[in-house]
Amino acid sequence: MNNSNFSFRLLSLVFTVTLVSCGGGGSDNSTTALVNASNTPSETWNASVYPPSSQYQHYCANPRSGIDPFENTPYPDKAGSAMLEKLWLRSFSHETYLWYDEIPDQNPSTFDSIKAYFNSLKTSATTASGKQKDQFHFSESYEDYKKESQSGVSASYGVRWAFVNRTPPRVIRVAYIQENSPAAQAGLERGDTIAAIDGIDISATSSNELAAINNALIPQAGDSHTFTLLKNNGSINEVSLIAGDIASTPVRQHQVTTINDRRVGYLQFDQFISVGQRPLIEAFEVFAQKNVSELVLDLRYNGGGLINMASQLAYMIAGPTNTGAGPNNSGRVFSNTVYNDKRTAENRAMGFEYRVIDWEEQVYTDETLPSINLDRVYILTTNSTCSASELVINALRGIDVDVVMIGAPTCGKPYGFFPTANCGQVYYTVQFRSENAKGFGDYADGFLPVPSGQNNVELGLSNRVSGCTVGDDFSRALGSPDEALFAAALNYMNTGQCPQKTANRAIQGASMNAYGPAIDIPMHPLRNGAVTLPIKESH
Numbered sequence: 001m002n003n004s005n006f007s008f009r010l011l012s013l014v015f016t017v018t019l020v021s022c023g024g025g026g027s028d029n030s031t032t033a034l035v036n037a038s039n040t041p042s043e044t045w046n047a048s049v050y051p052p053s054s055q056y057q058h059y060c061a062n063p064r065s066g067i068d069p070f071e072n073t074p075y076p077d078k079a080g081s082a083m084l085e086k087l088w089l090r091s092f093s094h095e096t097y098l099w100y101d102e103i104p105d106q107n108p109s110t111f112d113s114i115k116a117y118f119n120s121l122k123t124s125a126t127t128a129s130g131k132q133k134d135q136f137h138f139s140e141s142y143e144d145y146k147k148e149s150q151s152g153v154s155a156s157y158g159v160r161w162a163f164v165n166r167t168p169p170r171v172i173r174v175a176y177i178q179e180n181s182p183a184a185q186a187g188l189e190r191g192d193t194i195a196a197i198d199g200i201d202i203s204a205t206s207s208n209e210l211a212a213i214n215n216a217l218i219p220q221a222g223d224s225h226t227f228t229l230l231k232n233n234g235s236i237n238e239v240s241l242i243a244g245d246i247a248s249t250p251v252r253q254h255q256v257t258t259i260n261d262r263r264v265g266y267l268q269f270d271q272f273i274s275v276g277q278r279p280l281i282e283a284f285e286v287f288a289q290k291n292v293s294e295l296v297l298d299l300r301y302n303g304g305g306l307i308n309m310a311s312q313l314a315y316m317i318a319g320p321t322n323t324g325a326g327p328n329n330s331g332r333v334f335s336n337t338v339y340n341d342k343r344t345a346e347n348r349a350m351g352f353e354y355r356v357i358d359w360e361e362q363v364y365t366d367e368t369l370p371s372i373n374l375d376r377v378y379i380l381t382t383n384s385t386c387s388a389s390e391l392v393i394n395a396l397r398g399i400d401v402d403v404v405m406i407g408a409p410t411c412g413k414p415y416g417f418f419p420t421a422n423c424g425q426v427y428y429t430v431q432f433r434s435e436n437a438k439g440f441g442d443y444a445d446g447f448l449p450v451p452s453g454q455n456n457v458e459l460g461l462s463n464r465v466s467g468c469t470v471g472d473d474f475s476r477a478l479g480s481p482d483e484a485l486f487a488a489a490l491n492y493m494n495t496g497q498c499p500q501k502t503a504n505r506a507i508q509g510a511s512m513n514a515y516g517p518a519i520d521i522p523m524h525p526l527r528n529g530a531v532t533l534p535i536k537e538s539h
Contacts, residue, residue, distance in 0.1 A: 043083040045090075045107050053095055056080075056088035060423035061114075070146040077423060083109060085423050086117045096431045098340050098415065099123040099134070115139065118427060127412070127444045136413060138428045145419060145426040147245065148273070155221040156246040159183035160270070160301055161194075162384070162472065168203035170194075172217075173474055174229075175301055176270075181246050186239040188229070191474035195236065196228040219243035232475060250276025250305075253479050254283035256290045260494055265292035265372075266486065268478055269313070272305025272388045274359035277312070281356065284316045284370040292372055296489045298380045298479075300407055300472060304387030307416070311335070311353040312369055314395050319373030322399055323352035327368075333437035334395045337416075340431070352395075376402040378489040382472055383446070386411035391434060393447055397460035398436025405449040405467035406489045412446035436460055451498060468498030 041055050059080025068075050086108035094100050102123035111117035118139055125133045147153045158181020164171035174192040177183040194202045197216045200209045216225040224242045231237055250271040257264050265287040269280065287295065295317060304310075311334045315323055325331030331351045339346050356367035379385075379393060390410050393403050415430045435441035438460045449467035457464065473484035481487060488499050 040078075040080065041084060041087070043081060043087070045087065045109065047105055047107075050091045050094045051087075053088050053091035056084050056091060057422055059084040059088070061085060062424070064424055070143075080423075082114055085114050086111070088422055089114070089118050089121060089427065092420065092427075093121040093429055095342070096340070096418070096429065097121070098430045098432060099125070100340055100342075114425075121429065129445045131412075131445070133444060134415075134430055136415060136417070136428065136430055139425050142421050142424050142426055145421075148248075153245045153247050155219055155223075155243050157181065157183045157219065157241040157243050158246045159188055159241075161217065162301070162382075162474070164472075168205065170202045172202060175472075175474075176252065176478060178246055178249060182241050182244060186241055187237070188239070189232070190477065191232040192237075193230040194227060195230050198226050199228075221245050248273060248275070251279035251283055254286065255479060256286065256292060257481065259481075259490060262294050262493070263290055263292045264490070264493070265290075265295045266298065266479055267295065268298040270301050272302070272307070272309040272313075274306060274309075274357075276305075277309060277357065277359065280309070280313065280316070281370060284372065287372050288370045293374075294376070294378070294493055295372065295374055296378045296380065296486060298486070299385045299389040299392075300380045300382040300485065301384050302386070302389040303384055303411070304389060304413070307335075307350075307388050307391065308353060308357060310388040310391050311350065311395075312357075314392050315352040315354050316369050316371050317374055317377050317392075318352070318396060318399065318401050319371035320354065321373045322375065322401055323354075325352040325354040327354075332399050335391060336435040336437075336439070336441075338433050338435060338441075374401070376404065378404045378406060378467075378493065380485040380489065381405055381407035381410050381447070381449070383408050383411050387413040387416075390414065390443060390447060393465065394434070394436045394440065394443065394460075397465070398438050398440065400459055402459065403465055403467075404489070404492060405447060405465040406485050406492065407449065407467075407470055407472070409446040409448045410443075412444045414441045414443050452496065468492060470499065 041051070041059060058076045058078050060077045061080060061082040061084075063077035063079055064075040065077070066075065067073065090105075090108060093103060097103060102125060103121055106120060108117050111120065119137065122134045122137045127133055144154065156178075158178035160175040160177070162173045162175040164173060172194045174183075174188050174190055176190055177188050196202055197213055200212055202213065204210065204213065216223070216227075219225065221243055224240060226238060226240045229237045229239065248271055250269060250273055252268040252270055254265065254267045257266065267283050269276070297317070314334060315325055320326050320331075323331045323334075331354075333349045334352045335350045337346075337348055337350065354369055354371075355364045356369060357363070358365050377396065381389075385407070390413060393405070393410070394414070397403050414433050414435075416434065417428045417431045419426050419428055421427075433441050440461050443463040445463065447463050447465050449469050450464045451468070452466040455462070455464050455466050468488050470485050470488045476483035479486065481490060491497065491499055
């Protein structure tokens, strides 16, 4: 399978046999790049002049040679330079970036590294709440991208950290661990709180200490670090963890419980990646067989992933009755994709997906997804609920499915991008925004849970979602009916009311005094974004 043409994350185009390439459109200020005698593009930077990015692509400072083990094809790299890689990034951003006219055109040669230059190619604008509009600019190695996108494998200790507070006094807790991982073998448990890393206090403020903390929290395979942890029982435990290539478990658990004569399904779903498709289907087959009438969907730690799967999940919740999707009907709009003003001809709609996808061959199959045809769903959220997860919320509300949100405001990412490879790196630059069937997509500050009496806007046309603000409960196991978010959902289901108060143990999203610099954990696209691969009709 050749997947050298990457497609985009957060939203997909309607799946067709004709695929859209990753290169951007033209520019009013484009010009042909000069070439030298060796046919290599010129390294000259001319302000406000943007030659087509295709002229610079694959001209690398350190070209790879041989066969790409992921695609079984030769690497496309050619001998070039760091300046040519920067010029490719510059033109590519000008062609495709959603806010391309907000990027300052600085001389690439003044930047010490390709990464530093890429990091400058984004808007500095802020949202209404004051946070950065573009928090999602990111790059990673081609190998890391391939490992995680194809098999859910990434360098990790097998622990998901919950960043309760990123600035001093910092609070970073264990959200959950992967079975049989280094973290599990070392005895880490949900709720453990980091006190120090390699002897450095977690609230340290010097630049060197912050760099050390960040490197330990985002390890490479083989890295070893010592963590001092405060346990839930008040004891202190020191453990050494060695990072490895750890496979994710997207569907961590599902169950059906009878409460007040209602068949209530619970599903913890943590990442939209291809290996999660079959477990997700199996969970909904159980829900359908047991005639589930209410669903609690736990997306509190789901930062996103494959948008194709987000569309599938929304269909399995709402079913053909609400979505209209099926073999003989394209159905209602799951999401509208809106590009920058140079690419308006590419704007289009995507429907709810009712079919199983063969991810190896990247084709649709004839297998139809199960569904439970619900008009209402309870979704558990934190500020780690992001991108494709938010798209599910927005899409369902766009077709008048009642979403009840329990937890904290979501991260706020109505944007997406094509992950695009060049010279051994994969770059993510925001290239479009999404809207639901009613044309709403203004949730850059996240979706906010509000009591039902305070939400008088038409369903699907606001980022205010009926529900309750409840803190994450690190003292209870996920999926326990006594855990604060799950318990609040069950209470709302029975009474239509929010809990009068939440226990002190529930601190996720709590307001804390912040002094000093924040740790700099980037928004990883596969964990805090959404991905679409080019799926074809089966033959």
